[in-house]
Amino acid sequence: MKRISFKYHHFLWRFMGDLGLQDFFGNYAHKEGVFVERKALQSNYLPDSLPHREEQITQIANILAPSLRRGRPSNVFIYGKTGTGKTHTTNHVVHNLVVAAKEHKVPIKSIYVNCKLKRLADTEYRLVAQLIRECGGTIAATGLPTDEVYKAFFEIVEEQKGLVLLILDEVDQLVKKAGDEILYNLVRVNEELKHSQIVLLGISNDLVFVDTIDPRVRSSLSEEEVVFPPYNAFQLQDILRKRSELAFKKDVVQQGVVEKCAAYAAREHGDARRALELMRVSAEIAERNNHDLVKLEHIDQAEEKIERDRVVDIINAQPKQSQATLYSIMLSSKKEKRNISTGEVYDAYKSLATQAGLRPLTQRRISDILSELDMLGIISTRIISKGRYGRTSEISLAIPAPIFEKTEHLLAEGLALS
């Protein structure tokens, strides 16, 4: 599709516009679907109420409340596994705070950055640059001294003449990659700022994360801590029901679907995001198959689709060299069913790279790429020593077989034809 020239595309569009498209859209609009409000199940949807998180809401609210009297609240550290509502709850509270502040004419601004997003905020420089962008400023993507970027950011903060709430989602990812100096620097800023103050709200999936950072930073970063326990199956059911009521028409969800979605997600440490996604994708599958009832079997299909999409997204986001590495793992693991060693992967990679017109990287670099892929959960590596015959990582794909086929095709296309 992407190879279709503009002219041809244009022609196609007009052709369809005249004959088929109107009908198509017309049918689509009148078609009986299961959704009323699809958005209500999407992961970025912010519901008005967050059930079973009342305690955390009051905790955070209490911590941040002094800001309304122009005091400086403590920095907060928020823990919890993925999908326990950390991000939503925090944003919910902060949003309400900002609204209240506006009413009372107290200057408060909030900045939200997700540190996990690759190439956006995974180094010190990029994080600060992203912070500036969030404030509406512009900054060069590279080339500036880091101090300079900090300075630019401070100036923007200073201009606010008030409180700035800095929400750093998934800080643990950032610190793991870029070190804890960033946090130290941000904390240190407060001493230099005259008219403004910064409050850090760190959100982390990693429960032991705080123990790994510099004690100086630790004491100032986690002045207050809030823990988000996982939802249990009943709470998940409750959440799912509430959202389904918003999202679906009446009586389109088969008995037991909610329970099954909740059970799946509860198995994965109570991940509500996953439960909701499962629900939404199941319904989409049902809808696409022209069913007006979301059935249990759709959930299984949905689960596979979600996993596949996740893998495909990750792979597409990878640079060419990582893709080549992954592809060579796939090729060699297909040849031999046992786990593969680093050396084998590197050999396969070298020939593949030259074949695809890439400059082969060194083994050192491939080793790093492998551990990155491991972190992404696409492969799994385990260092083993084979005694007299050296030490190596046992590498295996962490992708289920049916998804494997699709992605392999994708990689082959992306590499060989470029």
Add this chain to the structure above:
DNA sequence: CGAGATTCATGTGAAGTATACCTTTAGGCTTAA
């Protein structure tokens, strides 16, 4: 037979290099008074 030394294939840390990009500065050119 068993304790310690060897050995292999690679993991891993540190330092160096190439590239791409940034700002500043200086010089040359144009323009307007």
Add this chain to the structure above:
DNA sequence: AAGCCTAAAGGTATACTTCACATGAATCTCGTA
């Protein structure tokens, strides 16, 4: 003379390479029972 553009100089972040050392259990060596 002032203003603007361009190119070189000087600087940085990032991705990668080079170098060097660390690892850890199967195997080897050699002393001992």
